[in-house]
Amino acid sequence: INKAVFSQYHQQLLALSQDLNFNANDMLSAIIRLPEVVATSANPITEAEWKEITASLDVAIDQLMAHRREEGASAEEDLRKQIRTILENLAQIAEFEADRVEKVRLRMSNNLNEYLQRENVDENRFEQEVLFYLEKIDITEEKVRLSQHCDYFLEELDSEKEMKGRKLNFISQEMGREINTLGAKAYSSDIQKRVVLMKDGLEKIKEQLANVV
Known part of the structure; x- marks a missing residue:
């Protein structure tokens, strides 16, 4: 969660609720869906990690096929x-x-x-x-x-x-x-x-x- 963006949205919504006189108690579910609040990881999977993942998948598939046979x-x-x-x-x-x-x-x-x-x-x-x-x-x-x-x-x-x-x-x-x-x-x-x-x-x-x- 991007805390800075979350805080900005929260302050704006809180101010808006005071101006318009509406209940702002349940803002969490609304804020969490707003743009850039939840950021995805920008770190790509390395080649070594891919090899480890594919090797594990190959083992799992081989075991599954052996069991099916x-x-x-x-x-x-x-x-x-x-x-x-x-x-x-x-x-x-x-x-x-x-x-x-x-x-x-x-x-x-x-x-x-x-x-x-x-x-x-x-x-x-x-x-x-x-x-x-x-x-x-x-x-x-x-x-x-x-x-x-x-x-x-x-x-x-x-x-x-x-x-x-x-x-x-x-x-x-x-x-x-x-x-x-x-x-x-x-x-x-x-x-x-x-x-x-x-x-x-x-x-x-x-x-x-x-x-x-």
């Missing part, structure tokens, strides 16, 4: 781990499919026996209805597409692209649709358990992607 490597490893979890559980579904089909067939047969006299039922027609229903709940396409989405996710993760978060997020949404459809068509507690585990893995993927998108 560590975070990125950790996030990538977790993404790969969750994809493996999804693929492993997807592969396990196959061992329950034959039992699933048999249970569906048995349930339909029991319902038929309960509500109709079996001797009056055309067995060929019954088998056709069973096959039609089994086609509706077939999960082959969902399994194939989910596997393809997982492969595509890993390919994108391996790519040299700088910005891949949005693409990975889109692929994860497609994976979610297939997993949800698998759950809706499951009709098997064993398959449902695998679906739950796949959903858990997918949620962890989305959490990681939320930090990079």
Whole structure:
């Protein structure tokens, strides 16, 4: 603060307040904003000081980039781990499919026996209805597409692209649709358990992607 300039302004304002009869108690905030009251330093930064500043900035930037690389490597490893979890559980579904089909067939047969006299039922027609229903709940396409989405996710993760978060997020949404459809068509507690585990893995993927998108 330039004391001489401040003092001049103060004296002038004080005299003005007496002449015009107004309260001059809060002159500080007004004076401090007047020209040349607050002076900036005229001393330039020396070359040695600039070198010290830039060196400190370089160190800070290097440390930040190293930390970001560590975070990125950790996030990538977790993404790969969750994809493996999804693929492993997807592969396990196959061992329950034959039992699933048999249970569906048995349930339909029991319902038929309960509500109709079996001797009056055309067995060929019954088998056709069973096959039609089994086609509706077939999960082959969902399994194939989910596997393809997982492969595509890993390919994108391996790519040299700088910005891949949005693409990975889109692929994860497609994976979610297939997993949800698998759950809706499951009709098997064993398959449902695998679906739950796949959903858990997918949620962890989305959490990681939320930090990079």
